[in-house]
Amino acid sequence: MTRLTSLRNEMEKKGFGGYFTMSVKNIYYLTGFKDISGAALSLIIPLDGTPVLLTQPLSYVAASEKAEGCVVKDVGFKGSFLGETVRELRRLKAERLGFDDLTIAMYLSLGEKLGGSMKLIHSPETVMRLRRRKDEREIQYIMRAAMLTDEGAEAGIEAVKAGIHEYEIAAEIEYAMRIHGSEGVAFETVVASGPRSALPHGLSSDRIVREGDFVTMDLGAVYSGYCCDITRTVTAGKPSSKQLQMLDTVLKAQREAFKSIRAGEKTRSVDDAARRVLEEEGFGGSFIHGLGHGVGLDIHEAPTLSPKSREVLEEGNVVSNEPGIYIQGFGGVRIEDTVWVHRDKGENLTKAAYHKR
């Protein structure tokens, strides 16, 4: 079944006469044409008949070559992108139009111009429901991204030493991924050392790593548009006994969570498996985020693994498994792998070493 057919099944269930997306990632998913983020593209999908992809001149040639299963139209250098989009949407003659994330400006304009004639229904889960179950080709792309991510993690672990700037470690990580073929970074690389390792969103700074520091590195490569995600925490020099205890505890929590990963498992139970270990070891209050998230074209997508999530893992999901302990003023540890969900188990796609050799 093609993705378009699957989408139409979803549309039919929801009573949508048409579906509209400007998401560069959804358009890549549905047509195979990948533009840069921020490009103006409109994909208009009737329940029956050929979808239309509207582009601006600077995307038109590439779109014509790559986009499958749709007609590609150029709005022209002087044409109105909004005007042409509205015209195509009117042609659908749909009573109910499903759509996913747009800018507020676009949404308000569409409401004004179309609100009288069709009902606009925000329904991003229509495509996400398909995207969360990865097919064989998508898994191959994520596996390739995982190999590149491992290259980055190993280069980062190798680079950690007293005297180096955090951003220099980030440079080595990103270079290792890029030179092996990563399309860039899946997200802003985190290299957070010393007390900064207690900041989950620490990014990298010009701080100089000192002997004995924790260094947390959270990074990801991209291949054919697909992301991967890994975190490693090592120390510059020998870890103290408290550091060792934190490292061992987080690794144990991560392994317990991993063991519970399989299709049919509740996402919150997987979170709970890690959280219980941290609580038992006295670090419960220090794990201040959910255990993980889906990984695919977006670095954060469905499903979510957290105490609040009410989802169930499916075969073909790819999720991060990333428990952490954050002690303000002292430092933090996070260990993360990207896991492919099978019928009866999980499979770690990232395989970089957990320790500095």
Add this chain to the structure above:
Amino acid sequence: MTRLTSLRNEMEKKGFGGYFTMSVKNIYYLTGFKDISGAALSLIIPLDGTPVLLTQPLSYVAASEKAEGCVVKDVGFKGSFLGETVRELRRLKAERLGFDDLTIAMYLSLGEKLGGSMKLIHSPETVMRLRRRKDEREIQYIMRAAMLTDEGAEAGIEAVKAGIHEYEIAAEIEYAMRIHGSEGVAFETVVASGPRSALPHGLSSDRIVREGDFVTMDLGAVYSGYCCDITRTVTAGKPSSKQLQMLDTVLKAQREAFKSIRAGEKTRSVDDAARRVLEEEGFGGSFIHGLGHGVGLDIHEAPTLSPKSREVLEEGNVVSNEPGIYIQGFGGVRIEDTVWVHRDKGENLTKAAYHKR
């Protein structure tokens, strides 16, 4: 005058009793606290009284340390981010609430919960009007980003040779920026060679550069959150006479546009200065995008330089100047610098060589 005071002047003009932003960049601009893109933050600004910044636990410590001129509140690991945001917005007791870009989901939720009691007015230009005029500190950051961008461009030009993959050139460019202190890339690096150089959104691929190819490299560094933007096009080996003509024409067009840059000039006149040169040389139809865009916390922001734009340059604007010629099947040339707008002239902040030595 602080940025908050300037914002309140704008709010008063528009009759806003409050302003609401979840934009990580606007929050950095207004408070000095920079989180990662995608972080959940709400900044609620009353016309009088202290603004409130709501964070999740994983951002709270960093926000408390860095955010100025506001009270920072943690919604807690089990708290509802939406619920707390609505509660703070209700406290404003504003009749009219200005806001900028939100997700559609957030916008619809706010409309449902607040629509009865206050008028929600999408007004992203309220903050952008301030952001487009850079102050001294912002210019310093952009200048630093420009130096890092030049490092990237020079490394890219140096790396161009027959036999190298496009992505390897991208790796060298990004490493050079990063190792000197860039916070990452301002946007996905473009390395488009041979016929691919005719694609303005070409990104980089695994194509191997051949002798005689055009190689267009479009790249940018980031410093303290501020972006910079440069494009250079060189040939692998000696350019042909047609390639030389294209390179010279684009450079001439870029210089003519540069000469017209000053405060008070219409943005479309600057575009026109470049476009006229390309038309006179017979390449008019090949320049299929606008001449430039503002550069700052976003890589594309106000003002826009294009035939359709109806803006006027101001002192303190920073804009890109990037004419191009794209001939499908043959190749393309784009040359771009980032320009600081003064009262009576422009100043190129990027200074990398235009040619391979």
